[in-house]
Amino acid sequence: MPTIIKQLSIFLENKTGRLTEITSLLGKAGINLTAFSMSEASDFGIMRVVLSDPEAAQKLLTSHGFTVTLSDVVCLFVPNSPGTLSEALHILSEHNVSVDYMYAFAMDDMARVVIRSSDIHKCVEVLQNSKLKLAKASDMYYF
Amino acid sequence: MIWNESYECMGREEMREVQNKRLRTTIEHVYHNSPFYRAKMQELGLTPMDIESIDDLVKLPFTTKTDLRDQYPFGLFSVPMSEIVRLHASSGTTGKPVVAGYTRKDLNTWSEVLARTFAAGGCSRNDIFQIAYGYGLFTGGLGAHYGAENLGASVIPISAGNTEKQIQLMTDFGSTALCCTPSYALYLAEAIEERGVQDKLKLKVGFFGAEPWTEAMRKELEKKMNIKAFDIFGLTEVIGPGVAYECSCQHGMHINEDHFLPEIINPKTFEPVAPGEVGELVFTTITKEGMPVIRYRTKDLTCLNYEKCECGRTSVRMSKIMGRSDDMLIIRGVNVFPSQIESVLMEFGETAPHYHLYVDRENNTDTFDVHVEVRPENFTDEMSTMLNLRKRIEARIQSVVGIHASVKLVEPRSIERSTGKAQRVTDKRNLY
Numbered sequence: 081m082p083t084i085i086k087q088l089s090i091f092l093e094n095k096t097g098r099l100t101e102i103t104s105l106l107g108k109a110g111i112n113l114t115a116f117s118m119s120e121a122s123d124f125g126i127m128r129v130v131l132s133d134p135e136a137a138q139k140l141l142t143s144h145g146f147t148v149t150l151s152d153v154v155c156l157f158v159p160n161s162p163g164t165l166s167e168a169l170h171i172l173s174e175h176n177v178s179v180d181y182m183y184a185f186a187m188d189d190m191a192r193v194v195i196r197s198s199d200i201h202k203c204v205e206v207l208q209n210s211k212l213k214l215a216k217a218s219d220m221y222y223f
Numbered sequence: 224m225i226w227n228e229s230y231e232c233m234g235r236e237e238m239r240e241v242q243n244k245r246l247r248t249t250i251e252h253v254y255h256n257s258p259f260y261r262a263k264m265q266e267l268g269l270t271p272m273d274i275e276s277i278d279d280l281v282k283l284p285f286t287t288k289t290d291l292r293d294q295y296p297f298g299l300f301s302v303p304m305s306e307i308v309r310l311h312a313s314s315g316t317t318g319k320p321v322v323a324g325y326t327r328k329d330l331n332t333w334s335e336v337l338a339r340t341f342a343a344g345g346c347s348r349n350d351i352f353q354i355a356y357g358y359g360l361f362t363g364g365l366g367a368h369y370g371a372e373n374l375g376a377s378v379i380p381i382s383a384g385n386t387e388k389q390i391q392l393m394t395d396f397g398s399t400a401l402c403c404t405p406s407y408a409l410y411l412a413e414a415i416e417e418r419g420v421q422d423k424l425k426l427k428v429g430f431f432g433a434e435p436w437t438e439a440m441r442k443e444l445e446k447k448m449n450i451k452a453f454d455i456f457g458l459t460e461v462i463g464p465g466v467a468y469e470c471s472c473q474h475g476m477h478i479n480e481d482h483f484l485p486e487i488i489n490p491k492t493f494e495p496v497a498p499g500e501v502g503e504l505v506f507t508t509i510t511k512e513g514m515p516v517i518r519y520r521t522k523d524l525t526c527l528n529y530e531k532c533e534c535g536r537t538s539v540r541m542s543k544i545m546g547r548s549d550d551m552l553i554i555r556g557v558n559v560f561p562s563q564i565e566s567v568l569m570e571f572g573e574t575a576p577h578y579h580l581y582v583d584r585e586n587n588t589d590t591f592d593v594h595v596e597v598r599p600e601n602f603t604d605e606m607s608t609m610l611n612l613r614k615r616i617e618a619r620i621q622s623v624v625g626i627h628a629s630v631k632l633v634e635p636r637s638i639e640r641s642t643g644k645a646q647r648v649t650d651k652r653n654l655y
Contacts, residue, residue, distance in 0.1 A: 087604075089602075089603075089604035091597060091602045091609075091632075091634060092634070093632075093633050093634045093637065119606050121606065121609070121610055121613075123631040123632065123633075124609070124631075124632050124633070126604065126606055126609070128604065142599070145634070145635070145636055146634070147597060147599045147602045147634060147635055148599075148602075149602055149603065149604055151604040180605065181606075196604070
């Protein structure tokens, strides 16, 4: 399914300098970050990143001692206007697709929402059947 | 395989006779040749005549580590220096090191008990031993070295550290037996895994000792290196490694009791405990010449089993060390042994066997933090799973130890690895 995007999740201890290290490693390797979010517990956090070459990034970070895993997410486009997100989420809940987490950013006329669901295939199907627009994986990566 | 069947499988009554005789000789020897022991015995009005059998052992005074330090360096030697052919010393983490002196006969005894150890692990002259214990003052390296040579095996005296070289020789020379500390063994196992050279190894057994380790750690080492892992027990004060060893049944460690006579006492009352009960292990050496120890308090907690082993050996078995009265932490009034925490962490499998305990005191209450490494293969993107893992570990520690610990999940390889004895506890309380 070309709409499923590989997201990188990185285990991070709450230690100064770890984020700098990650971004600098990726930067030097010419890997571009498209979106990311940080989720944190008191002593550790998980950084989730959509980037231009997830496999290469995973290899690179693992070789530098980071703990990394890949998970499937989708990126949904919704018009940047009131009520549109609610509409999309309504469709998902109607079809019993639960959302584990999401992160988003809106600017100009479109908002982009990264969604992780434990049933990602159903999530894609439901959203596409409802004529909602999903980003293509190929738009996210460049090889 | 049994190296010395006549002693290792001797009947209990006969063993008792051997021990009685050797104890009498030892007491004669120290009374006449060691001013230290003579003075201690005289203080209690004892002469060698009072010690007829091992039942009289309880009359004798204890020897402690403090005595050994006070007598630094050679005060406990019971022969002239001209008879001493080797000196070893334990790492002096607190105060002066403990010094041990060996006569030629003592060295022979030592390589005898280690040959028994290695044979019990299934090794013979056909094996290639990689000795990765530190060589030098530490008894591990040279002790294992001469034991393996006595067995007739081919010995690689590589010493501890230099992991690259360890792996290179292990693959190129085809080492079949590895001797080192369990923490270094784990470190090596990880390095082997990282390089993906497991298939090139011919290792079949490991003899790991000099620091406490758990059954779970054994499983981990056995799986990672595809070996059978044997525990080996010893202490410099008694002779070094080889005081006790595991047979293939691995139901406790057989004590070389024709040389080292064990007792278990209650560390508070100093009275012998009932058979099978846990208490502090006490040793009297009954063949040593250079530095015999009489009722030496090891501070190690264990229990003894006098039943005949399925392997055919009749020698008494001690259980794995359950803790040290020294290592015991008292946190919020509860006795905590680091080994308990270790076994909890190993139960989970989702965490690496690398941990560090931090104890501190804030607002007059003890804080207890357990840092543990997550395993890369068990890391998941779901925050709830990770938080749940932490919660489950905390609950398990609470139920095993009886107090709450704050578990902190840390990145793989962030906890310092050691090539010697692992330092797993930081107690920042200034209580003394």
